[in-house]
Amino acid sequence: MTPVLETKHVFTITARIGEVVTAGETGHGMRRIIPITGGEVRGERVNGTVCPFGADFQVIRPNELIELEAKYAFETDDGAIVYVENKGIRFGPIDLLQKLKRGEPVDPGLIYFRTAPKFETGHEKYRWLMEHLFVASAARHADRVVIDVFQVL
Numbered sequence: 315m316t317p318v319l320e321t322k323h324v325f326t327i328t329a330r331i332g333e334v335v336t337a338g339e340t341g342h343g344m345r346r347i348i349p350i351t352g353g354e355v356r357g358e359r360v361n362g363t364v365c366p367f368g369a370d371f372q373v374i375r376p377n378e379l380i381e382l383e384a385k386y387a388f389e390t391d392d393g394a395i396v397y398v399e400n401k402g403i404r405f406g407p408i409d410l411l412q413k414l415k416r417g418e419p420v421d422p423g424l425i426y427f428r429t430a431p432k433f434e435t436g437h438e439k440y441r442w443l444m445e446h447l448f449v450a451s452a453a454r455h456a457d458r459v460v461i462d463v464f465q466v467l
Contacts, residue, residue, distance in 0.1 A: 321449065321464035325357025327398075329364050329386065329459045343373040343381075350386045353458065360440070362390035368398075370459070378411040380404040382429070394437030400461070402429025404454065414454055422453030422460075431463055 332349035339345075353364030368386025375381070384400040405411070406425035414420050429450045433443035447466040452459055 320467040322467055323357075323462060324448070324465045325355050325360045325463050327353065327355050327364065327388070327459075327461040327463060329353040329384075329461065331370070331458060340373075343375045346372045346374065348372065350384065353388075355388050355390070357463075360390060360396075360443075362388045362394075362396075364388045365395075374415075378405070378408045380411070384429075390437075390440065392439070394435055394440050396437075396440060396443065397434040398431055399434075400429045400431040400450070402427070402450070402452070404452075417456045419456065420454075422455075425454070427452040427454060429461065431461070 330351045330353045332351045335347040335349070337345035337347065348370040350364065350368040350370065352366045355362040355364065365387045368384065370382055370384040372380050372382045380403060382402055382404065384398070387395055387397045389395055404425060404427040410420045410424055414425070429452055431448050431450055433448070435441070435443060448463050449466060450461045450463045452461045
């Protein structure tokens with residue numbers, strides 16, 4: 315019998331974001347780039363600061379499905395640098411997604427926003443981040459994205 319999949323919340327990343335840069339319709343969808351300008355990481359085993367560089371690279375499909383790939387890093391309170399590569403999708407009712415695009419508030423519970431973050435670090439204390447799979451549930455706000463990260467046990 316295979317092990318049952320379970321998850322455990324390990325930390326929350328609050329990534330502050332800058333103004334959206336739009337590269338336009340590329341033939342694959344509307345390409346947008348959203349700078350990551352800072353933030354924080356808070357959890358039981360991991361706490362730190364989101365580095366003020368990196369971005370979320372998005373493609374918005376004609377049906378408003380958003381494919382995203384964020385690349386950035388955070389520094390833990392004890393000095394480790396952790397690289398983050400987070401791929402996922404955001405989808406929901408088109409009128410609500412358009413409100414989000416305009417920076418208007420939307421109840422995060424009405425939007426499906428899930429990701430699969432991967433982490434890299436050379437710091438021995440945080441190697442466990444590279445030895446497990448993670449999934450996340452996220453919420454987009456006007457000035458930030460809040461990502462609850464769960465370890466797959």
